[in-house]
Amino acid sequence: MRYIPHTNEEIQAMLKSQGKRSIDELFQSIPDSLIQNEPLKLPAAMDEMTLLHHMESLAGENHTLSRSRSCLGGGVYRHYIPSAVGDLIRRSEFLTPYTPYQPEIAQGTLQVMFEFQTMVAEMYGMEVANASLYDGSTALAEAVLMARRIGKNRKTVLIPLAIHPEYRQVVQTILQGFGDHLVETPYAANGGIDRGSLNDYLNEDLAACIIPYPNFFGIVEETRDIIEKVHAAGGLVIFCVQEPLSLGLFESPGAYGADIVCGEGQSLGLSPSFGGPFVGLFASKNEFVRQMPGRLCGMTTDSKGRRGFVLTLSTREQHIRREKATSNICTNQALCATQMTIYLSLLGKQGFKKLAELNWQKAEYAKQKLAAVPGVRLTHPESATFNEFVLTLPRPADTVLSELRKSGFDGGIPLERWYRSLHHCLLVNVTELNSKEDIDALAVELKGALQS
Amino acid sequence: MSTPGATGLILEEGLLFEQSVPGRIGFSLPAPDVPETDPKTKLSKNILRQKEAALPEISEVDSVRHFVRLSQQNYCKDAGLFPLGSCTMKYNPKTTEAAARISGFANSHPLASPEAMQGNLKLIYELQNYLAEISGMDFVTPWPAAGSHGELTGMLMIRAYHTAKGNPRKKVIIPDSAHGTNPASAAICQYDVVTLPSNKDGILTADAVKAVMDDNVAALMVTNPNTLGIFEENIQEICEIVHKKGGLVYCDGANLNALLGIVKLGEAGIDVLHFNLHKTFSTPHGGGGPGAGPVGVKKKLEPFLPTPLIIKENGTFKVERERPQSIGRVKAYFGNFGMLVRAYAYIREFGPQGLRHISEMAVLNSNYIRKGLEGAYHLPYSKPSLHECVFSDKFQKEKEIKTLDISKRLMDYGFHPFTIYFPLIVHGAMMIEPTESEPKASLDQFIEAMQKIAKECEENPELVKKAPHNTFRSRLDEVKAARELKLRWTV
Ligand SMILES: Cc1ncc(COP(=O)(O)O)c(C=O)c1O
Numbered sequence: 010m011r012y013i014p015h016t017n018e019e020i021q022a023m024l025k026s027q028g029k030r031s032i033d034e035l036f037q038s039i040p041d042s043l044i045q046n047e048p049l050k051l052p053a054a055m056d057e058m059t060l061l062h063h064m065e066s067l068a069g070e071n072h073t074l075s076r077s078r079s080c081l082g083g084g085v086y087r088h089y090i091p092s093a094v095g096d097l098i099r100r101s102e103f104l105t106p107y108t109p110y111q112p113e114i115a116q117g118t119l120q121v122m123f124e125f126q127t128m129v130a131e132m133y134g135m136e137v138a139n140a141s142l143y144d145g146s147t148a149l150a151e152a153v154l155m156a157r158r159i160g161k162n163r164k165t166v167l168i169p170l171a172i173h174p175e176y177r178q179v180v181q182t183i184l185q186g187f188g189d190h191l192v193e194t195p196y197a198a199n200g201g202i203d204r205g206s207l208n209d210y211l212n213e214d215l216a217a218c219i220i221p222y223p224n225f226f227g228i229v230e231e232t233r234d235i236i237e238k239v240h241a242a243g244g245l246v247i248f249c250v251q252e253p254l255s256l257g258l259f260e261s262p263g264a265y266g267a268d269i270v271c272g273e274g275q276s277l278g279l280s281p282s283f284g285g286p287f288v289g290l291f292a293s294k295n296e297f298v299r300q301m302p303g304r305l306c307g308m309t310t311d312s313k314g315r316r317g318f319v320l321t322l323s324t325r326e327q328h329i330r331r332e333k334a335t336s337n338i339c340t341n342q343a344l345c346a347t348q349m350t351i352y353l354s355l356l357g358k359q360g361f362k363k364l365a366e367l368n369w370q371k372a373e374y375a376k377q378k379l380a381a382v383p384g385v386r387l388t389h390p391e392s393a394t395f396n397e398f399v400l401t402l403p404r405p406a407d408t409v410l411s412e413l414r415k416s417g418f419d420g421g422i423p424l425e426r427w428y429r430s431l432h433h434c435l436l437v438n439v440t441e442l443n444s445k446e447d448i449d450a451l452a453v454e455l456k457g458a459l460q461s
Numbered sequence: 462m463s464t465p466g467a468t469g470l471i472l473e474e475g476l477l478f479e480q481s482v483p484g485r486i487g488f489s490l491p492a493p494d495v496p497e498t499d500p501k502t503k504l505s506k507n508i509l510r511q512k513e514a515a516l517p518e519i520s521e522v523d524s525v526r527h528f529v530r531l532s533q534q535n536y537c538k539d540a541g542l543f544p545l546g547s548c549t550m551k552y553n554p555k556t557t558e559a560a561a562r563i564s565g566f567a568n569s570h571p572l573a574s575p576e577a578m579q580g581n582l583k584l585i586y587e588l589q590n591y592l593a594e595i596s597g598m599d600f601v602t603p604w605p606a607a608g609s610h611g612e613l614t615g616m617l618m619i620r621a622y623h624t625a626k627g628n629p630r631k632k633v634i635i636p637d638s639a640h641g642t643n644p645a646s647a648a649i650c651q652y653d654v655v656t657l658p659s660n661k662d663g664i665l666t667a668d669a670v671k672a673v674m675d676d677n678v679a680a681l682m683v684t685n686p687n688t689l690g691i692f693e694e695n696i697q698e699i700c701e702i703v704h705k706k707g708g709l710v711y712c713d714g715a716n717l718n719a720l721l722g723i724v725k726l727g728e729a730g731i732d733v734l735h736f737n738l739h740k741t742f743s744t745p746h747g748g749g750g751p752g753a754g755p756v757g758v759k760k761k762l763e764p765f766l767p768t769p770l771i772i773k774e775n776g777t778f779k780v781e782r783e784r785p786q787s788i789g790r791v792k793a794y795f796g797n798f799g800m801l802v803r804a805y806a807y808i809r810e811f812g813p814q815g816l817r818h819i820s821e822m823a824v825l826n827s828n829y830i831r832k833g834l835e836g837a838y839h840l841p842y843s844k845p846s847l848h849e850c851v852f853s854d855k856f857q858k859e860k861e862i863k864t865l866d867i868s869k870r871l872m873d874y875g876f877h878p879f880t881i882y883f884p885l886i887v888h889g890a891m892m893i894e895p896t897e898s899e900p901k902a903s904l905d906q907f908i909e910a911m912q913k914i915a916k917e918c919e920e921n922p923e924l925v926k927k928a929p930h931n932t933f934r935s936r937l938d939e940v941k942a943a944r945e946l947k948l949r950w951t952v
Contacts, residue, residue: 036824051594053813055812071580083572102539105543120476134512141750143751257514308947309945327644331644332654340609354527358517362513
């Protein structure tokens with residue numbers, strides 16, 4: 010076996026040095042009744058060549074369409090990833106160490122963490138960010154748990170229906186033991202938060218109000234009015250960002266006065282990979298740092314006075330605080346955080362802004378083109394969106410999508426899967442990967458599909 | 462024989478932000494092919510970003526050098542022995558990395574239609590079955606993102622199971638040797654934690670469990686082999702006691718690397734068990750993650766499995782998005798799919814005999830180290846151990862040398878230290894797990910280094926107390942880090 014170096018001679022020598030005659034003797038502490046005598050019922054071993062061939066044929070059973078002819082978004086975004094990202098992230102020194110519990114020999118991982126925290130805080134316009142959580146959905150659940158800790162006796166959390174539905178489901182799952190204080194608030198005709206629905210909850214029981222930014226319909230909404238009211242009621246404002254590239258163009262949550270900001274980092278340099286591994290981003294105001302979940306890297310010096318980095322404030326964490334910890338998280342998504350840091354170092358300050366503008370322009374163009382197809386209209390024409398928007402079709406969206414797939418287009422995501430009343434609605438995502446030519450062709454195909 | 466040692470050319474490297482030069486860029490932006498509308502003309506000023514994010518402005522060359530230099534400041538498994546106990550730092554095959562990067566996997570979108578993702582669904586479905594067979598459980602959910610997330614998922618299922626019977630119950634029993642994530646996960650499920658002491662042999666006894674078990678206990682969370690590397694030999698009797706009072710037994714499967722093909726924990730009476738794919742099935746640790754923490758359950762917990770479920774019908778795979786009694790979703794999309802691909806490939810390359818060989822060699826290696834260090838270091842529990850062994854600093858304490866010092870000194874010899882100060886029941890614990898990947902020669906070098914350090918503790922204690930001496934950075938001031946709290950760069 011190529012990953013296990015032991016020769017028979019070595020095994021014998023090692024057994025002998027322990028006064029053992031056989032491998033079985035090593036397992037004598039296990040009750041006989043539990044020892045397996047039959048081999049596991051698993052497929053036989055494979056050599057590398059056969060294995061990779063097998064993996065390729067499995068992958069081939071997916072029908073992944075050309076990335077430029079896909080309009081699938083919904084929280085997982087296709088963006089161009091520079092070659093340098095893939096090259097650097099494969100380095101053994103990033104890929105194969107553990108969590109940097111021994112900082113003297115893990116400064117690389119730690120400094121990247123510090124840079125990652127800085128980038129997340131900068132993007133979000135917040136004071137402090139952690140070293141990553143699992144993904145956007147679990148980061149939102151952690152944000153809610155944190156708001157409940159800060160709010161002490163305050164129990165109500167407002168969660169808009171127009172937030173990513175799977176994020177909402179995850180929050181519901183993780184908070185189910187806490188009783189029924191998650192209030193789902195409806196969306197208005199423009200796809201944004203229904204202001205009126207909040208009024209009943211602006212009181213001393215309000216722990217937090219979640220603001221999706223952009224929301225699942227791609228809408229980026231100005232919510233200073235809501236933030237003011239929530240703060241006046243003594244509640245916290247949690248922003249949830251499913252497409253962070255939007256922050257190259259739109260105002261940062263911190264500038265609005267957000268208390269906690271969480272979200273997904275996938276669109277910044279990670280491939281869709283069927284939904285993971287991604288990277289959960291998490292930031293807050295300084296005053297709440299001791300209530301934060303997850304690891305934090307801090308700057309310090311070594312015994313010779315040189316700058317260095319360590320994991321810090323670990324008294325919040327499970328390995329010290331056990332059942333009183335701010336979160337149960339241990340393993341996080343460090344490598345994905347590293348990948349995002351590399352990507353953002355290349356994109357830089359200007360690139361972040363310009364790429365965001367380009368995405369917005371492409372989507373505006375696609376909106377015009379697709380809404381001009383007879384029978385098709387924009388569902389939320391007055392609302393600002395980033396690189397994703399909703400179309401109302403004259404027919405159920407899933408039937409149109411099957412037609413489009415025949416001509417090589419993944420036209421978007423049918424919203425009916427989560428919103429029964431939106432069965433004619435299609436969520437369309439356009440990024441820098443979709444060329445004008447592809448968008449034009451999609452409009453033609455859509456017209457054809459609707460006529461057939 | 463000599464140890465790898467630690468000297469070399471490691472370059473100093475500033476922060477990205479300190480290298481930023483206005484106007485520099487490392488990205489090749491695609492030329493716009495649609496009208497270049499100015500956002501200001503169409504969007505209200507109220508919503509446009511006013512202060513730009515201060516991301517660094519550097520070239521691609523700067524970026525590549527930066528990350529290469531930083532990477533070289535890290536010790537890693539690909540460089541050598543990384544004997545962190547409980548973490549199972551085994552070699553991460555390059556082939557499984559290659560498999561996960563196949564475009565059909567890496568570029569597949571989770572919200573595509575199920576007909577378009579049959580390959581992914583098949584892989585996940587098969588992996589669930591392999592894990593069920595390995596553990597003796599009936600069903601496996603692959604979605605949790607790490608071990609701790611698996612614990613939370615498992616405990617939520619246990620809560621749902623009891624709730625369906627009319628009472629979620631109040632308490633969870635957790636041994637004092639358990640990992641911190643166990644009580645932390647139970648707490649999120651609103652359970653009170655009852656801490657159960659291990660006996661003088663380092664294991665749980667049936668009597669100890671009996672004494673705390675009542676019908677308000679939802680579950681017992683055990684780790685088997687436990688965090689001392691010792692097999693909980695009373696596990697069957699313990700499970701019976703818990704079951705008799707209507708409770709369930711949760712097993713933290715972090716230490717499964719000792720048992721592949723040797724014991725199926727399901728047969729011992731375990732009801733729920735999580736796997737750490739980033740340990741046992743060798744998906745890389747990546748400097749702290751990502752991982753994957755699938756959970757196996759017995760039949761009686763099937764109705765509560767998280768959504769979605771993958772169903773096989775006439776050879777096609779379907780996604781069942783809702784189930785009446787399910788605990789619901791624990792993560793968006795399909796778990797850490799990329800890690801599932803790696804674990805699947807790993808299992809397929811090893812096959813049944815290969816997997817058993819993993820555990821045999823992991824246990825052989827650990828016992829070889831145990832034997833090699835006995836006498837030089839204090840062994841607090843003499844019971845036979847499996848894949849890891851735990852020593853303490855009791856002998857060295859006489860010279861006022863602590864586990865921390867010994868672990869730092871080990872770096873000078875060119876090794877990553879073992880896990881320190883865990884499990885909590887051992888004062889100054891040194892928890893050593895070499896894994897099956899290490900050849901005898903590297904174990905011999907490690908033993909030699911540890912023996913030399915033991916001698917240094919006697920002869921030159923200051924040398925050990927001030928270690929490490931040869932590393933890129935010397936000891937870092939953690940007190941200062943926490944007191945002066947600098948968690949980000951600012952101008
Ligand atoms: C015994 C034990 N249980 C649970 C965990 C938590 O697993 P993870 O880090 O994957 O969340 C660990 C690992 O760190 C562990 O060693």
